[in-house]
Amino acid sequence: LSSIHAGGVSSRIRCSCAKAFLQTILVPLAATSVAIPVHAEVVVKQPTVYAWQWENGAVVIPDPLLFADKVLHQPRLLGSGGGGAVFAVTQDSSQRSYVVKTSWASSTESIENECRVLQLLEEKHVTNVERCLGIQPYVRDVRTDARRVMILLEPVMKGPIAASLADLSPHLQSRSVEMILKTMLEILSANVAVTDVQTLVSQETGDILFIDFSEARILSPSTEPLSFMEQALLSNFVQEVSAMIPKGQEALVSRVVSQFVKEQESSGKHLSAHTLILLEEQFLLDEI
Numbered sequence: 355l356s357s358i359h360a361g362g363v364s365s366r367i368r369c370s371c372a373k374a375f376l377q378t379i380l381v382p383l384a385a386t387s388v389a390i391p392v393h394a395e396v397v398v399k400q401p402t403v404y405a406w407q408w409e410n411g412a413v414v415i416p417d418p419l420l421f422a423d424k425v426l427h428q429p430r431l432l433g434s435g436g437g438g439a440v441f442a443v444t445q446d447s448s449q450r451s452y453v454v455k456t457s458w459a460s461s462t463e464s465i466e467n468e469c470r471v472l473q474l475l476e477e478k479h480v481t482n483v484e485r486c487l488g489i490q491p492y493v494r495d496v497r498t499d500a501r502r503v504m505i506l507l508e509p510v511m512k513g514p515i516a517a518s519l520a521d522l523s524p525h526l527q528s529r530s531v532e533m534i535l536k537t538m539l540e541i542l543s544a545n546v547a548v549t550d551v552q553t554l555v556s557q558e559t560g561d562i563l564f565i566d567f568s569e570a571r572i573l574s575p576s577t578e579p580l581s582f583m584e585q586a587l588l589s590n591f592v593q594e595v596s597a598m599i600p601k602g603q604e605a606l607v608s609r610v611v612s613q614f615v616k617e618q619e620s621s622g623k624h625l626s627a628h629t630l631i632l633l634e635e636q637f638l639l640d641e642i
């Protein structure tokens with residue numbers, strides 16, 4: 355049709371050519387379509403769209419949202435930051451909740467890194483960290499969103515979240531401290547250093563969830579020497595975790611860390627010499 359148009363053909367001829375062209379397409383389509391009885395109601399479910407606006411960009415989430423093989427509903431905003439906007443969503447079939455994190459145009463690499471690190475931690479069976487189930491493009495507007503992604507995480511931390519470990523009852527506090535230390539040691543043993551450590555602590559159970567691995571780094575294998583940058587990242591990670599532990603927990607800290615180190619050594623998995631020195635210095639361990 356466009357070649358007829360370009361060739362300067364009269365509008366009457368163009369019109370009949372267009373009709374003939376459309377008939378060749380529409381007639382076969384009509385022939386293959388399913389006949390609908392006149393009394394039947396055709397229900398077309400329009401997706402609902404939820405939209406938020408931040409300085410870093412907009413986030414528009416359709417309901418339903420398709421993510422890999424999952425049909426997800428009812429996005430509820432959990433929070434946002436430099437890495438992205440974070441939502442809870444519910445899966446259609448199982449009613450199970452998941453977390454969707456959308457990057458900003460400027461934070462896509464960090465969010466891709468977050469998913470990569472979380473998948474490594476899952477492979478290494480690290481406990482109390484989010485699991486990254488997948489990554490897919492986030493594109494609502496090709497001009498602004500071409501570089502953005504979204505990742506699917508679990509679990510959603512439910513119930514009231516404690517502002518700090520000091521707000522927990524003594525029993526729950528000890529439980530949380532032990533969980534935080536074990537997770538830190540498992541992360542170290544997986545050769546990862548976390549920057550800007552963030553944990554969600556359940557006020558009711560003391561359960562811990564480490565979130566936000568956008569700035570975490572996978573380090574050189576423990577058999578190779580660490581660069582100065584890697585040493586600094588490691589020492590920063592251990593210091594950040596140490597600063598989260600309330601006063602009065604020194605005996606518990608020493609016991610948990612020493613026991614972990616002994617268990618690692620007896621199972622033939624050795625923490626690097628640099629990590630052992632950091633643990634000794636930070637947690638004042640005599641035994642290791």
Ligand SMILES: Nc1ncnc2c1ncn2[C@@H]1O[C@H](COP(=O)(O)OP(=O)(O)OP(=O)(O)O)[C@@H](O)[C@H]1O
Nearest residue numbers: 432433434435436437438440453509510511565566
């Ligand atoms: N699994 C989760 N369950 C419940 N709430 C969550 C979960 N993950 C994140 N959140 C909430 O969303 C907020 C933002 O998440 P996150 O820290 O991952 O985003 P970010 O943009 O990377 O933040 P930052 O600016 O610290 O880099 C958190 O502070 C927390 O309140």
